[in-house]
Each structure stands twice: as structure tokens, then as C-alpha cells.
Amino acid sequence: MIEFALELARRAEAEILPRFQRTDVLTKSDGTVVTEADRAAERLLRRLIAEEFPDDAILGEEYGETAGSSGRRWILDPIDGTAAFALGLPTFGTLVALEENGKATTGVIHLPALGETVYAARGMGCWYCGRSGEATQVHVNGSVTILEEAHVSTTGVYRTHIQPLSAPEPVNLGAVIRRAARFCFVGDCLQHALVAKGTLHAAIDTEMHPWDNAAIIPCVLEAGGAVASTRGETSRLIDAPDLVTAGSQALLDDIVRALHTTGRTSDSP
Numbered sequence: 001m002i003e004f005a006l007e008l009a010r011r012a013e014a015e016i017l018p019r020f021q022r023t024d025v026l027t028k029s030d031g032t033v034v035t036e037a038d039r040a041a042e043r044l045l046r047r048l049i050a051e052e053f054p055d056d057a058i059l060g061e062e063y064g065e066t067a068g069s070s071g072r073r074w075i076l077d078p079i080d081g082t083a084a085f086a087l088g089l090p091t092f093g094t095l096v097a098l099e100e101n102g103k104a105t106t107g108v109i110h111l112p113a114l115g116e117t118v119y120a121a122r123g124m125g126c127w128y129c130g131r132s133g134e135a136t137q138v139h140v141n142g143s144v145t146i147l148e149e150a151h152v153s154t155t156g157v158y159r160t161h162i163q164p165l166s167a168p169e170p171v172n173l174g175a176v177i178r179r180a181a182r183f184c185f186v187g188d189c190l191q192h193a194l195v196a197k198g199t200l201h202a203a204i205d206t207e208m209h210p211w212d213n214a215a216i217i218p219c220v221l222e223a224g225g226a227v228a229s230t231r232g233e234t235s236r237l238i239d240a241p242d243l244v245t246a247g248s249q250a251l252l253d254d255i256v257r258a259l260h261t262t263g264r265t266s267d268s269p
Helices: 002-019 036-052 082-087 173-179 188-197 216-222 249-259
Strands: 025-027 033-035 057-060 064-066 072-080 093-100 103-111 116-121 126-129 135-138 151-154 182-185 202-205 226-228 243-246
Touching (some): 002 036, 002 103, 002 116, 033 036, 033 082, 036 072, 072 082, 072 188, 093 216, 103 188, 103 216, 116 188, 126 216, 151 188, 202 249, 216 226, 216 243
Parallel strands (some): 151 182
Antiparallel strands (some): 025 033, 093 103, 116 126, 126 135, 202 243
16 A cells, blocks of 8 residues: 555656646635646546545545545645645645545655655554655654754644634644744645654644645654644544644643643743
């Protein structure tokens, strides 16, 4: 299954890269952006899965869900980070995941413009492959347990105290920013791939969907890391509305506490 998932990501690249920096950008009804590269890649992936595993269900960002009878479900996001893709930035990724019995068991984070892939399958560890084509096993950096020693990133500030939008309980991202040893904006699946590789200590996404979560979960877990929602919940992670990944459970717990502090004084170390 991991070999097939990797092949799907490679095939998607053939649809995506020729359109990179030369495609029209459309706005969907929910205000997010989409390109023909997103749609063409997802159509291809759906066709390939249907040919190889006709009884499997498929869920994708652009074309919704196709029912299946096998108990397996492929979860696809052909371009995670369409906003970056539309700006001509190379930090977008292709996400391919396989869900079995409610758990994400296989995940591929492919970064076409960077020529890098992070991938994992349950019980097989997490692996990284760069332009050389050589795969090496990777692990999180689990040595950091508190924010004051951590290098942390996030995709954006939506649904936080900085930009709450319609969130009923926006999280206190400012508390994390003030306490972290280093903080940066990396964005989308790339930041979670960096956690799996041990480059970042933790990454936060405050608005997620199943097609965003599914591939990330096995990669970080198989690399030895921790994954939870911003409230620290770990049940049905595929459906989590937000996500935190970290190199250690202690650091993840510290981030969750910081995100739910109230008032600036309580954010201080």
C-alpha cells in the first residue's frame, strides 16, 4: 500500500508541476482558492485508485467522497497549500493517506517543487527521500519538553485570538509565540514533515480537515512523535478540526496548555 501511495503522489506531480506558476486561480464558495492543478490531479488519483482498488472508498478535498465496500478509504489532498501554490511558492505538498478501521495507517507527504517526500506506514517507521532518490529513516527531535526550548511553527493565525473569524473559542497563539525559543510561519503540510524529520520541534495548524490530517498522522507517529488536536484530544484524529504535532508528548502538552491560557500575564514563563 505504501508503494501504491507513493506512486499516486508521483503521478499527481506530473499534473501539478507543469501548471506551477502558470495556472489561473479561482475562489470557491467558502472563500478558499483552487486551481485546475488541484482538480486535474485529484481526478487522476481517483481514476488510478478506482482501477487498482475498485472497492475502496475515496475522500478528496475537491470532489468529496466516493463510497466503498472494502473497509479501506483513500484520503487525498492533491495540493495542500493552494494559497502558496497560487503565489508561486514551492512549499505546497501532495497528501495521500490510507485509512483502515478508522485509523490512518499509511501517509505520504510529497513536496513536488522541493523534490522531497516524507512517508510512513504503520509499523514500518517514517522515511525521507530527497532528490538523490535514496530513502533514509527519520525521527523526531524528542529532546525538548517545554516551549522555552522549542522551535515551533504555524500555518496561520486564523481561529486564534489574533484573527478569531467565527471560532467560538479561538486559541491563544500569542502565548505560544511569546514563550517559544523560536517561532516561525512555515505553513501547511511542510511544517509537519519538518517535525517528522526532527528539524522543527512542533507545528500547529488551527484549521484542518480529514484530507489535511490523514497523511500527517502516521508520518509523525511513526517518526516517534506526538499528535493531538489543539485541545489535546487524540480520538478520531483524522476528523480533528485542528492539529498539533510535536517531537515529545511533554512538549505537545505544554503547547496545548499555552493555547488555552487566558490573559497575557498567564502566558509568561
